[in-house]
Amino acid sequence: MGIFGISFSASGGYIASSQDVITKLRTTNPGYNYGEAPVPAVMAQIIASMKIILANGEGSGGGNTRLKQLLWNSRYLRQGLRRIGYTVYGNEDSPIVPALLLSPAKTPVFSREMLPWKISVVVVAYPATPLHCLECAEALKRCTQRMTWTTYYLHVKSFVVCFR
Known part of the structure; x- marks a missing residue:
């Protein structure tokens, strides 16, 4: 577990929640609406982390x-x-x-x-x-x-x- 968000000039965190909560955050959060897109390296880390977390039953x-x-x-x-x-x-x-x-x-x-x-x-x-x-x-x-x-x-x- 580690966060290199500052090193990559990225946001310091992300959220996993229901689609309703994520939609609400997307439509009401000024940082999301007016900010920069996440850095590809951070997105790759998020995807890899979620794949590992969701990989139940793999030994x-x-x-x-x-x-x-x-x-x-x-x-x-x-x-x-x-x-x-x-x-x-x-x-x-x-x-x-x-x-x-x-x-x-x-x-x-x-x-x-x-x-x-x-x-x-x-x-x-x-x-x-x-x-x-x-x-x-x-x-x-x-x-x-x-x-x-x-x-x-x-x-x-x-x-x-x-x-x-």
């Missing part, structure tokens, strides 16, 4: 299986981070897990320090929050590594984290 890689695993991974990471003292924000079922670093100057360093452990962290200076973004194919071991190395770095390397 273990089917859409329902992937969505269930992503949900499980998301809940596991949130519960684990809470257990070790983090305040976790956001929707309980979302694979995007906000974590607050109280030292904006250290956020780029935190991101770079996570890379050797193959943990990609999106960092944004205050008041926005850095994000853990999970993948449906991510193994339990990988989720545990995220918690372990994030905690190690934030505590041992003297980062200040909000524990309220």
